[in-house]
Amino acid sequence: MSIDIDTARKVAKLARIRVEEDRLPDLARELSGILGFMEQLNEVNVDGVEPMVSVTPMRLKRRADVVTDGNIQDQILKNAPDAREGFFAVPKVVE
Template identity: 55%
Template sequence: MSVDKETVANIARLARVRVDESHKESLAKELSNILGWIEQLSELDTEGVEPMTSVVSMKLPLREDEVTDGGYPDKVTANAPEGAHGFYAVPKVVE
């Protein structure tokens, strides 16, 4: 599988990572190499094999749907680059 510059730009946009124009060519080459190497899995016949979801065979535990924690917005937002009144602040979204 070969990845071109446009594909790199597309997945970078999906991942919300800004990639410099000058980097796209080399990234395309690196990703192509890695994906080419990964491609060897297609040699294997996995017909009828269940995809693994968890290495430990256990049922995910359930708990009562009730509030068990909270009530300290200042602590939760303590590391925010920008915050106000116990909220996170982001650039304006709605005009």
């Protein structure tokens, strides 16, 4: 399946990666090449095969639903590009 420029623009938008208009044809071509490589998977008969969900058969562990950590606001905010008054700061979200 070939990716056109509109699809490339849509994928970039979904991925939240800014791609300039003049880069879109190249991107569309690269994505088409990679997806073309994946087309080989259509040769395989997968009737009745369950998609793999767990690499090694194991039951996920359960744990008590209790707080085991916390009160580390300073540590959590320490690497933020913009932290103010104990919060992460971002551009205005609500008009």
